[in-house]
Amino acid sequence: MRISEGIPLGGLSFATSPHIATDVPLRSSLVLHPGEPSELIVQVKNLVQHNLRLRLRVEGFPTEWCQLGTESRSLSPGTQMDAVLYFQVPATFFEDQEALRPGNKEYLELNFRCRIVVHIDPDTEQEQVQDAEFGLYIRPYTAYMDFLPVLYREVDFIGRFMKIFEEAYQPVIDSFNVMWANLDPLTAPRALLPFLAHWVAWPVDSIWNLHTSRRLIRRAVELYRWRGTRKGLRLYLHLYTGLPLDEHLPNEAEKHISITEPFGKGFVLREAYLGEAVLGGGQPYHFMIRLRPDRPNSIDELLVRRIIDQEKPAFCTYELFIENLYVSPLSTTPNQTL
Known part of the structure; x- marks a missing residue:
């Protein structure tokens, strides 16, 4: 909770009673900022020689x-x-158009x-009622007051003026x-993506979904470098x-995206056997x-x-294989299909 700097008005009036005393600060007005909690503490003391049963209520505001x-x-x-009064004004107090409805009021209180x-x-028949008045003032909080000398922060009008x-x-x-975002x-924003794509000369294609398009535009320069x-x-x-x-895997064949070249030794004298000889080194x-x-x-x-x-x-030239892993209904081990 923030201590209010500018109090519009002050003063509190108490009804005198020989039975009970109420103690509150001299400045009994409270400034409330929408969306922020505030509290007001009232001390109640028994001045008589017997027990008192009490019931407290507040009125004058929602x-x-x-x-x-x-x-x-x-x-x-x-x-x-x-006795503690916990206040919480809705954060949308100033934006709530219901408060300005002509059927009720034409201004915001x-x-x-x-x-x-x-x-x-x-x-009981001996019930007595005592009351004390205090003021509540709804004001918007402005951080611009931190740039002013302390003398000006104590003026309520200055705070509302700075809020403008x-x-x-x-x-x-x-x-x-x-x-930067x-x-x-x-x-x-989605509307800026074609502009950002134009910056890196990346073609905008409808085949890509939004998430993929964002990633491709962001890595476009890197893709150009390694094309x-x-x-x-x-x-x-x-x-x-x-x-x-899978950059941590040294074996290319074990990666989720495996790119291999069919290089071989080809025909080597003294190492070729009948039925296992291969002429040439594979398709170039x-x-x-x-x-x-x-x-x-x-x-x-x-x-x-x-x-x-x-x-x-x-x-x-290339060959493409997409391997799908699935679990057979009759077995708990995954099978591999092409």
């Missing part, structure tokens, strides 16, 4: 704003207790003259503070499929791609081939 808490409902002779009422020995400038300039300042494809290489092709497939890069400029998704039918093969054709060197 009851849903306040909760009343007391230590007990009775006071022994010479003892005192604290900001100042409330309230009372706390103490019923002594309630539900805060409402006018603060949205611009907030937009400037988060400008508008330039990051992962957080930029035509195994690393660039694996990165592109990773951004589309979401499969891990040829590679194989194996994708191992965790969910079957989660990858569009035509789109994957389009990516490969775009990223590979024009003279290279």
